Amino acid sequence: MKITEHIAAAAGKKQTPISFEILPPLKGKSIESTYDHLDPLMEFKPSFVNVTYHRSEHMFKKRPDGTFEKVEIRKRPGTVGICAALMNHYKIDAVPHLICGGFTREETENALIDLGFLGVDNVLVLRGDAPKNESFFEAEPGGHRYAIELLEQVANMNNGVYLEKDLQGGVKTNFCIGVAGYPEKHSEAPNLQIDLEFLKKKVDAGAEYVITQMFFDNQKYFDFVTRCRAAGINIPIIPGLKPLTSKKQLTTLPPIFNVDIPSDLALAMMKTKTDKEAEQVGTEWLIAQSKELKAFGVPVLHYYTLGKPMVVRDAVAAIV
Numbered sequence: 001m002k003i004t005e006h007i008a009a010a011a012g013k014k015q016t017p018i019s020f021e022i023l024p025p026l027k028g029k030s031i032e033s034t035y036d037h038l039d040p041l042m043e044f045k046p047s048f049v050n051v052t053y054h055r056s057e058h059m060f061k062k063r064p065d066g067t068f069e070k071v072e073i074r075k076r077p078g079t080v081g082i083c084a085a086l087m088n089h090y091k092i093d094a095v096p097h098l099i100c101g102g103f104t105r106e107e108t109e110n111a112l113i114d115l116g117f118l119g120v121d122n123v124l125v126l127r128g129d130a131p132k133n134e135s136f137f138e139a140e141p142g143g144h145r146y147a148i149e150l151l152e153q154v155a156n157m158n159n160g161v162y163l164e165k166d167l168q169g170g171v172k173t174n175f176c177i178g179v180a181g182y183p184e185k186h187s188e189a190p191n192l193q194i195d196l197e198f199l200k201k202k203v204d205a206g207a208e209y210v211i212t213q214m215f216f217d218n219q220k221y222f223d224f225v226t227r228c229r230a231a232g233i234n235i236p237i238i239p240g241l242k243p244l245t246s247k248k249q250l251t252t253l254p255p256i257f258n259v260d261i262p263s264d265l266a267l268a269m270m271k272t273k274t275d276k277e278a279e280q281v282g283t284e285w286l287i288a289q290s291k292e293l294k295a296f297g298v299p300v301l302h303y304y305t306l307g308k309p310m311v312v313r314d315a316v317a318a319i320v
């Protein structure tokens, strides 16, 4: 079922749909580790589960002679396989994240054909970040530079338009296309307005819903929705929520995700003495955020579980 259909089916109902984002397990771990992660969250009957995509990282490995060689290491492969496994195991919709980085257009086309055969109805289309240890995103030769180009490829395939001329008129895929949005702007955008203009272009090219970057101050989301509506972006804007669970994250999260931590949350977190206390502060903040967003009437509450499924479970249990 498409995300837009899940949202339409929930309209007017008391319960706000819930969804989760998970990471594929580290290479060498079993699918059971993913089920262990998700099992405690299944009681909330999520409408869908997103599965992130992780491209290769460039590392330097020492050779026996002491010199270094640059190698590509993929630590979390398996996005498509995990989606298929989740759909089979839990009978729910799984949404693979598709990125530009590391893919040629042809590889993307083939991946979309695989996803169509597997019965995947939704894709979240993203550019992807620069690999760790590299400062700038660079498109693969023959790949896409921006998410909108990848989106156009998916939209073309939804119209039966493939890369090779003699394949035109092929089977039409039927993906519901989601994109990322940034209430506090994307880190590379010069300002929020320009970022919003690029988001509008993605919507005009066929995006059907937005999932936002995490934020800890709901006002940032409310303002973002207002600005989007004023800019003619009228598709559902799903808030992405992550629990803050350690003091360390006060300094690590803002530069990575370009998010602000509100003073009240930061001060409460700074006062904690144990990991358990920190998690408690993060859980309470997440509950308060979720309640307010639910009352606002968000289309879905989407949680980044990122290794903390029990914190997310406690927070969701408090609002359903």
Ligand code: FAD
Residues within 6 Å of the ligand: 051, 052, 053, 054, 055, 097, 099, 125, 126, 127, 128, 129, 130, 145, 146, 147, 148, 180, 181, 186, 187, 188, 189, 194, 195, 198, 211, 212, 213, 214, 240
């Ligand atoms: P784009 O929409 O391409 O935007 C990237 C930047 O370029 C922005 O600053 C934008 O303003 C600008 N821009 C857009 N179009 C143009 C243009 N035509 N000309 C000039 N500038 C332009 N990353 C992963 O690697 N794997 C994941 O699974 C993943 N999941 C994510 C899920 C969510 C919900 C979110 C919010 C992010 C996720 N990311 C993931 C991170 C994402 O890939 C990065 O934030 C990336 O840097 C930008 O992706 P985007 O799709 O927003 O890119």
